[in-house]
Amino acid sequence: MSHLRSLRALAAAVTAAAALTSGASAAAEELTYDGATSIAGKIMKEAVPRFEQKSGVKFARVGTSGAGKGLKAALAGEVSVAGVSRALTPDELGRRPHFQIIGYDALGVFVSQKNPVKVLTKAQLKGIYTGKIKNWKEVGGANLPIVACSEPVNSGRATVDAFRATVLDGDPYGAVKELDDASDCVKLIAGNPAALGPATMAYSATGVRAIPLDGIMPSKDDIRAGTYLLSRPLLLVSRARPTGALKQFYDFMLSPEGQQIVAKSFVPVR
Known part of the structure; x- marks a missing residue:
């Protein structure tokens, strides 16, 4: 019985250490954004500091080069995520990026x-x-x-x-x-x-x-x-399916807190 308790204690310690390591790794990973100025100014400006405070993950840069340049940077792996305030073109979809609608x-x-x-x-x-x-x-x-x-x-x-x-x-x-x-x-x-x-x-x-x-x-x-002629989606786009810190940010933007930020200037997706 004593031996069984020792094994259980060891397993719990290993699990806890792994969780701490995973959390520390995500916190150490810095993110970068570039893309639509409307998303940067009306969403990222508030979302980034809130996300950083909750997660410990930092954004090293939030750029405002516009959707086209930001998307090119994300697809080239030069930034973690791009903000795109339009639907992706067939050519862009052909590169199989990961995208998430966060609002309209x-x-x-x-x-x-x-x-x-x-x-x-x-x-x-x-x-x-x-x-x-x-x-x-x-x-x-x-x-x-x-x-x-x-x-x-x-x-x-x-x-x-x-x-x-x-x-x-x-x-x-x-x-x-x-x-x-x-x-x-x-x-x-x-x-x-x-x-x-x-x-x-x-x-x-x-x-x-x-x-x-x-x-x-x-x-x-x-x-x-979509009945208004100039309706458009607001997208977060990354080169591949997000993991680690980037997944945490995607999840935050779809959370009630993230969607409340979107709703201040746009129509939330949820």
Whole structure:
């Protein structure tokens, strides 16, 4: 009996030591992120310090290069995880990355509160951004030249690529006013009744409003159902199925605490 108790004690000690080693290993593993600025600014900014406090795992870097560059870095193994605010393309899926939807977003097409236009159709919006429609009076507005704002059109940003694919049907952009980030476009629009531009609904601000597209507003139900034209998923993407510290982060983002962070600016997946 004494021998059996000794064996049990030894087994418990080995199990405890293994658990401590595993925990210490995960805590010692540092993570890195790059990708969509909307995910970095509206989710990672709060999620990272909370996750670090709970898990002991540290993020060495949180980059804001945009979805395209962040995804390339993740697929090349240069960062642990990328934030991508759009669906993956067939070519990207062909590389068999691991991805997890953590929420849903919508691109609002923002106009100034002083702009009298109440609704735009997809065809009108395409006409504006391909340069065929140049004045607000052509879509029921004032006699003002349209200032169509965008992030740099060759930047690989998720907003730019999603807008081109969904609204422009893959056609090239016309002459647009290019600013560094969609948030910069929103600031421009707030002070310029002639301006408009797409940006995540998380960037909604005083002086601007999102205009309905084909009569549909970007409500939570329409975003989740995909009935609003510019709905999009928010993804975490890694080169392979996550293990260790990275799996802990994926699990945290799907936990009630992580989903509450997502819900502050976006539509949570759970």
